[in-house]
Amino acid sequence: MSTETDTTDFEFDESAVRRKRRLGKAFLGLCVAATMVGIVALVALLVDVIVEAWGWLTWEFLTYPPSQVVEHYNPANYGDLPTGPGGMYPMIVGSIYLIVMTAVFTLVLGVGAAIYLEEYAPDNTLTRFIEANITNLAGVPSIVYGLLGLAVFVRALQTGQSLIAGALTLTLLILPIVIVSSQESLRAVPDSMRQASYGAGATKWQTIRNVVLPEAIPGIMTGIILALSRAIGETAPILMVGAATTMFAPPQLTDPTGPFGAMPMQIFEWAKLPEDEFQHVAAAGIVVLLTILLLMNAVAIYIRNRYDPRS
Incomplete structure (x- = not known):
């Protein structure tokens, strides 16, 4: 049995x-x-875009302005007027200026807020409430941040439809993501390293500056660059604060209160036009934007691997 x-x-x-x-x-x-x-x-999306852009992505496309409106074109700056819809040089420069200013604001505000919440703020109900709301803000639609930027920066602060208004609006968009990722990087630093620094007589700020931040920099920088990769492709927020759909001269970095444009705006403007040539240059603009995004992601991976002690 x-x-x-x-x-x-x-x-x-x-x-x-x-x-x-x-x-x-x-x-x-x-x-x-x-x-x-x-x-x-x-893969299907990339193949379709590359096929559409084939033969249209040239050096002139990267260095010439759009040429749909001849009376706005200044031959003294660029030479003879190119045939067809021209290029997107002003928008490429505008996107670079916009993302540089956004990076400066985000680095100061985002990392500063993360350091305070993680290292200085008391562990109480108010702090947990703030952190929960910051996490929830990361999921708010981008158009809401555009409306907020329009109300606060363009109208209340009287910045107008300017480069600085667009940069501040994009900063609001990615700030929750940067704060959360920076907090996680700071939290990943072993507490034993802090205690060893305190035991050697260092103050709290000296410990944060010389021990915690160097260890957390790979994660912080990776989070910031990936957040900026999202920001550079956003259209709705900068559309709400008055970004130009087409520009014939690049914005001036020395004048952040002047008008500005960005690559997504020009791509959107080209894509809605019925002529076939505009569909091709829109695809070429998408290839340029995707290339910049891939380069930014590659920089994030390099920084993470270069400065991560575990690598």
């Missing part, structure tokens, strides 16, 4: 193992299928 019972139990266990293996393989297949859906969609 004991032998039959043992055999029965052994057979039951084998069937259970086989069933779990089948379920595991089925789950793995679903995961692979889900991954392939995203990869195939991305």
Whole structure:
């Protein structure tokens, strides 16, 4: 009787193992299928954009302004008027200026807020309430930040439809993401390193400056650059604060209160025009924007690997 019972139990266990293996393989297949859906969609999108942009992405496209409106074009600055819709040089410069100013504001405000919340703020209900709201703000639609920038910066602070208004609006957009990622990087620093610094007689600020921040810089910089990668492709926030859809001269960094434009705005303007040539240059603009995004992500990966002690 004991032998039959043992055999029965052994057979039951084998069937259970086989069933779990089948379920595991089925789950793995679903995961692979889900991954392939995203990869195939991305590859199809890239192929379609590259085919549309083939032959239109030239050096003139990167160095000339748009040429739809001839009376706004100054040949003294760029030479003879190019044929077709021209290029997007002013918008490339505008995007670079915009993202540089956004990076400065984000670095100061985001990292400063993260240091205070993680190192100085008391662990009480108010601090937890603030952190929960910061996390929730990361999921707010970008158009809401555009309306906030329009109300606060353009109208209340009287900055007008300017480069600084766009930079401050994009700063509001990515600030919650930067604060959360910076907090996680600061939290990842072992507490034993802080205690060792305090034991050597260092003050709290000296410990943060010389011990905590150097260890957290890879994660902080990676979070900031990835957040800026999102900001450079946003259209709704800068559209609300008055970004130009087309510019024929680049904005001046020395005059942050002047008008500005960005690559997403020019791409949007080209894409809605019915002529075929504008569809091709819109695709070329998308390739330029994607290239800049990939370069920014590559910089983030390099910084993470270069300065991470675990690497």
